[in-house]
Amino acid sequence: MPSALPRVGFGYDVHRLVEGRPLILGGVEIPSPKGLDGHSDADVVLHALADALLGAAALGDIGRHFPNTDPRYKGISSLILLGHVADLLRRHRFAVVNADITLLLEAPRIAPHADRMRATIARALDITPEQVSVKATTGEGMGFVGTGEGAAAYAAVLLMSS
Numbered sequence: 001m002p003s004a005l006p007r008v009g010f011g012y013d014v015h016r017l018v019e020g021r022p023l024i025l026g027g028v029e030i031p032s033p034k035g036l037d038g039h040s041d042a043d044v045v046l047h048a049l050a051d052a053l054l055g056a057a058a059l060g061d062i063g064r065h066f067p068n069t070d071p072r073y074k075g076i077s078s079l080i081l082l083g084h085v086a087d088l089l090r091r092h093r094f095a096v097v098n099a100d101i102t103l104l105l106e107a108p109r110i111a112p113h114a115d116r117m118r119a120t121i122a123r124a125l126d127i128t129p130e131q132v133s134v135k136a137t138t139g140e141g142m143g144f145v146g147t148g149e150g151a152a153a154y155a156a157v158l159l160m161s162s
């Protein structure tokens with residue numbers, strides 16, 4: 001039984017950028033010569049968000065709920081995984097107050113796609129786009145983000161009991 005106090009959660013994820021994969025971020029496919037590699041669709045934004053939500057509820061992490069050794073999750077849309085997390089939170093009587101996500105990616109530019117990501121995430125969580133923030137920054141040419149080797153995402157969320 002959750003307490004009446006709000007609960008904060010934090011998530012982080014990283015995936016490698018490779019040729020021959022679609023780039024899917026925040027549930028939205030973005031035109032790009034490279035995409036993220038992983039067992040699922042490798043949506044680094046949704047993975048960080050799902051981990052933040054599970055963390056706020058102290059319900060483990062996505063690796064525990066959706067093992068990357070399980071063939072059921074091979075190539076799966078991470079929106080489906082996020083939907084499972086949303087169901088789990090509802091069963092534990094948690095409601096999402098807001099989510100704030102920062103994506104680290106050198107290219108392409110994310111700003112033109114951010115509002116579609118917010119709407120897509122809001123739909124999966126059954127909340128409004130105003131409760132979802134998607135921000136992006138580059139690595140300024142430094143490190144694995146800056147050289148285009150991969151992308152990372154951070155997410156913070158607040159839950160309250162419903």
Ligand code: MG
Nearest residue numbers: 013014044047
């Ligand atoms: Mg991941």
